[in-house]
Amino acid sequence: MAFDGTAGLHFSDSSSGPSRLRSDSGTEVIRIHDLHKVYKMGDIEVEALCGINVTIQRGEFVAVMGASGSGKSTFMNIVGCLDRPTSGAYFLEGQDVSALSSDEWAHIRNRKIGFVFQGFNLLSRTSAVENVELPMMYNGLHGKERRERALEVLTLVGLEDRLHHMPNQLSGGQQQRVAIARSLVNRPALILADEPTGNLDTKTSAEIMELFQNLNAKEGITIVLVTHETDIAKYAQRQILFRDGLIISDSKKEEKLQG
Amino acid sequence: MWIMAFRIAVRALGRNKLRSFLTMMGIIIGVGAVIAMVAIGEGAKALVRQQIASLGTNLLVILPGTVTVGGARTGAGGRQSLVDSDAKAVMSEIPVVTAASPVLRQVQQAIAGDQNWATSVQGVAPEFQQIRNWQVQEGRFISQADVDSTAKVALIGQTVAYNLFGDDDPLDNIIRIKKIPFRIIGVLGAKGQTGHGTDQDDVVMVPYTTMQKRIMGVTYVQQIIVSAVSADKTQEAKDQITLLLRQRHKIRPGADDDFNIRNLSDIAEAASNSATVMAVLLGSIASVSLLVGGIGIMNIMLVSVTERTREIGIRMAVGARSRDIMLQFIVEAVVMAAIGGALGILVGIGSSNMIQRIMEWPVLVRPDIVIIALLVSGGVGIFFGFYPAQKAAHLDPIDALRYE
Numbered sequence: 001m002a003f004d005g006t007a008g009l010h011f012s013d014s015s016s017g018p019s020r021l022r023s024d025s026g027t028e029v030i031r032i033h034d035l036h037k038v039y040k041m042g043d044i045e046v047e048a049l050c051g052i053n054v055t056i057q058r059g060e061f062v063a064v065m066g067a068s069g070s071g072k073s074t075f076m077n078i079v080g081c082l083d084r085p086t087s088g089a090y091f092l093e094g095q096d097v098s099a100l101s102s103d104e105w106a107h108i109r110n111r112k113i114g115f116v117f118q119g120f121n122l123l124s125r126t127s128a129v130e131n132v133e134l135p136m137m138y139n140g141l142h143g144k145e146r147r148e149r150a151l152e153v154l155t156l157v158g159l160e161d162r163l164h165h166m167p168n169q170l171s172g173g174q175q176q177r178v179a180i181a182r183s184l185v186n187r188p189a190l191i192l193a194d195e196p197t198g199n200l201d202t203k204t205s206a207e208i209m210e211l212f213q214n215l216n217a218k219e220g221i222t223i224v225l226v227t228h229e230t231d232i233a234k235y236a237q238r239q240i241l242f243r244d245g246l247i248i249s250d251s252k253k254e255e256k257l258q259g
Numbered sequence: 260m261w262i263m264a265f266r267i268a269v270r271a272l273g274r275n276k277l278r279s280f281l282t283m284m285g286i287i288i289g290v291g292a293v294i295a296m297v298a299i300g301e302g303a304k305a306l307v308r309q310q311i312a313s314l315g316t317n318l319l320v321i322l323p324g325t326v327t328v329g330g331a332r333t334g335a336g337g338r339q340s341l342v343d344s345d346a347k348a349v350m351s352e353i354p355v356v357t358a359a360s361p362v363l364r365q366v367q368q369a370i371a372g373d374q375n376w377a378t379s380v381q382g383v384a385p386e387f388q389q390i391r392n393w394q395v396q397e398g399r400f401i402s403q404a405d406v407d408s409t410a411k412v413a414l415i416g417q418t419v420a421y422n423l424f425g426d427d428d429p430l431d432n433i434i435r436i437k438k439i440p441f442r443i444i445g446v447l448g449a450k451g452q453t454g455h456g457t458d459q460d461d462v463v464m465v466p467y468t469t470m471q472k473r474i475m476g477v478t479y480v481q482q483i484i485v486s487a488v489s490a491d492k493t494q495e496a497k498d499q500i501t502l503l504l505r506q507r508h509k510i511r512p513g514a515d516d517d518f519n520i521r522n523l524s525d526i527a528e529a530a531s532n533s534a535t536v537m538a539v540l541l542g543s544i545a546s547v548s549l550l551v552g553g554i555g556i557m558n559i560m561l562v563s564v565t566e567r568t569r570e571i572g573i574r575m576a577v578g579a580r581s582r583d584i585m586l587q588f589i590v591e592a593v594v595m596a597a598i599g600g601a602l603g604i605l606v607g608i609g610s611s612n613m614i615q616r617i618m619e620w621p622v623l624v625r626p627d628i629v630i631i632a633l634l635v636s637g638g639v640g641i642f643f644g645f646y647p648a649q650k651a652a653h654l655d656p657i658d659a660l661r662y663e
């Protein structure tokens with residue numbers, strides 16, 4: 001099945017051309033300075049992040065790689081405002097989020113960040129369209145508006161004919177697309193995907209990565225994606241490599257950025 | 260926000276219908292029991308009140324005093340200190356008293372033709388009818404002339420009429436009591452049972468003078484029943500009767516009365532108070548089951564929070580605040596308790612009616628109790644839902660998302 005994730009319906013600004021051009025304007029989505037994260041388990045301290053410095057511009061598609069236990073998920077959780085760093089500074093769209101309350105964090109997760117997980121994390125016994133509506137339940141959007149918006153993003157990920165299917169009636173790839181639609185629905189500044197293809201076969205993984213690529217290219221959505229596989233990482237323009245809680249390499253596909 | 264929480268709650272409960280229903284069972288039984296128990300208590304109270312009102316709340320009863328024999332006191336009425344002239348004096352000398360009648364009672368065998376029936380024979384004065392407000396269905400009541408002439412005339416109650424004469428008209432027939440023939444001058448109207456279940460219609464009334472001389476062979480009277488002008492004048496009547504009787508019985512100042520005056524409105528109050536105590540007692544026993552029901556809700560809510568940890572994590576990741584999660588689970592507990600409460604009200608009203616029909620016990624479902632029961636079950640939901648909801652709201656989103 002050939003797949004074009006952006007077929008049919010586009011975000012309003014997408015017709016003006018590849019939005020990655022906007023990343024050249026230099027707007028920072030993420031600026032992280034000397035970030036540390038120490039886990040305390042009784043007397044033992046595990047330093048999961050030992051001084052991360054990174055800046056990610058609007059419209060970038062970043063792959064985060066590294067061995068198991070190198071701190072990728074820890075990093076993603078902090079970037080996603082799910083976890084607090086032990087020390088260091090984190091600015092999301094120029095805002096220092098470390099000073100915010102947990103309610104303000106919830107608001108940021110709702111409005112600025114979309115999560116895609118390895119295990120899909122859809123609500124069971126809840127239809128695709130209702131799963132996609134979930135984030136909008138927490139920002140006061142009305143029923144009709146919610147439904148319209150959910151249909152829009154489900155069409156964007158190519159699931160307009162699976163609206164009322166329950167997660168257990170969908171394939172893994174389809175479930176992940178529902179999750180991607182859910183992450184998009186509040187028009188976030190950033191999508192964070194921690195091993196989104198980890199539970200999928202190679203072919204489906206490729207489809208999902210093409211979808212991400214399309215969303216990035218045509219909708220200009222900033223994406224940070226964790227993966228173990230170099231094949232997957234190749235879809236991104238920039239690759240960050242973690243080892244033992246540090247970024248040991250950060251490389252961009254030059255030809256694309258200059259395109 | 261609330262509507263949404265409500266919808267989520269209804270769906271979550273709908274997914275586990277049997278479990279939700281079993282959890283509600285505690286509240287259903289609790290609320291049902293409270294309503295039924297209070298209904299039984301209130302029914303008893305209403306019955307007591309109604310019976311006492313039928314006696315007349317402006318009624319006073321004068322009984323002879325107690326006698327102390329070697330340190331052992333007899334009950335009220337042990338003495339023979341009252342005579343019929345006391346009744347006459349009370350009636351004529353005390354303005355707030357409208358009527359007074361001596362009363363003597365004895366169980367005797369009444370015989371009519373080949374039928375016989377053991378009944379309560381009562382000697383009374385003409386005033387008795389007015390005091391007790393007792394209708395005569397047929398014939399007439401005892402007159403002053405009957406009293407003066409110790410006439411051998413009698414009125415019979417409904418039960419006696421039925422047992423001695425069946426469907427025949429008893430009027431002007433003869434009944435024999437202690438071999439003395441009495442002519443039936445009237446049939447009393449139906450009075451029903453007293454609060455203790457005594458059949459008031461199982462009675463034969465004769466002039467008290469006839470009762471004293473011909474049946475019992477005594478000169479005293481067993482009690483005097485007195486009617487005050489109104490219910491709020493009973494205390495005044497009681498005080499004045501006390502003064503008058505002490506004077507008539509020549510009781511020295513400081514010595515005890517040789518009589519005893521009972522005020523029926525006091526008795527009414529005491530009886531209705533004890534019925535209230537019963538209602539409160541039954542109600543509080545039933546409330547314990549409401550408490551147990553609440554604990555059941557808390558238990559299931561805790562299970563539900565654990566089961567849905569991942570759901571909570573997902574909701575938090577997409578932007579639910581702690582208070583949104585809190586609200587969701589509290590509303591779920593309240594919805595469960597409120598549905599349980601509503602069903603419990605139906606069960607309570609239903610079983611009250613069944614008790615009334617099957618056990619012939621009067622019940623009174625109080626609407627305020629129904630509303631209170633509903634509010635209380637909602638409160639139980641909030642109270643017992645609070646801890647599980649708080650537990651859910653304080654989950655760490657990362658841990659919740661990773662929860663297997």
Ligand SMILES: Nc1ncnc2c1ncn2[C@@H]1O[C@H](COP(=O)(O)OP(=O)(O)OP(=O)(O)O)[C@@H](O)[C@H]1O
Binds near residue numbers: 067069075
């Ligand atoms: N909640 C926690 N408590 C204690 N230690 C933790 C916790 N989470 C992570 N760690 C530790 O922090 C380090 C980094 O873990 P992290 O999950 O970020 O690795 P990762 O790069 O995502 O690995 P993987 O590729 O296997 O997912 C590990 O050594 C891990 O044991």
Ligand SMILES: [Mg+2]
Binds near residue numbers: 072073074194
């Ligand atoms: Mg990881």
